[in-house]
Amino acid sequence: MTTLSLGPSPARRDALARRIRLLVAATIAYDVIEAVVALTAGTPASSSALIGFGLDSVIEVFSAAAVRAPAGTGEAEPSPLGIVIAALSLAIMPFLSDAQRRAGREIGSASAVADSKQTLLCTYLSAVLLVGLILNAVFGWSWADPVAALAIAGIAVKEGREAWRGKGCCAPTTQGQACANSPVR
Structure with missing residues (x-):
């Protein structure tokens, strides 16, 4: 007889939630660095592409931060x-x-x-x-x-x-x- 799985076990859910928190934190940290470097380099170079990339990194930081609560990692x-x-x-x-x-x-x-x-x-x-x-x-x-x-x-x-x-x-x-x-x- 086959049993239906209703999703991961509570222990697995906890492990996945910790992994999500770690991945979100790593993403935010990297995107902040990426934004600072791109904007710092792009401004004196008058590079619209580099500045745009830096601004996109800022948006990515906010996007990563926005998924924290739905992912169960913070309200x-x-x-x-x-x-x-x-x-x-x-x-x-x-x-x-x-x-x-x-x-x-x-x-x-x-x-x-x-x-x-x-x-x-x-x-x-x-x-x-x-x-x-x-x-x-x-x-x-x-x-x-x-x-x-x-x-x-x-x-x-x-x-x-x-x-x-x-x-x-x-x-x-x-x-x-x-x-x-x-x-x-």
Whole structure:
């Protein structure tokens, strides 16, 4: 007679959880080093590729940190300071974005207008962060933190892909004009 296995034994689960913690820690440590080296080398060399690689490493650090709770390796604690900075960013960034956009249009700088879109994106990211932090602090839903982190990473990846393809906020249509798909005109 064959028995159905419902997954690893409790001892095996513990061993796997320890392995995941070790692998996540190693990934985070390496990605931090990779980011620091790439950004440190890329900045004086004015290498967009190296800087982009370093920034991707930063995203990987956050991505690795975000899987800690779902993997059973740690839960986020409530962060009143995090809630304050997220709320401040949510309140301040739209005004900064608007001011950048208006000044960029007036001077005819597509780059400044595109940067205003990045600042506006920070508003959306701040909102996602704030929701995750509040759900954790008020309801004790620690899972909301890694979900918010994954949403933030997804938004950042989507924005990066659009920029790479020339569809994002950093792709001007002609000299001095914002990109065609920009809602910020």
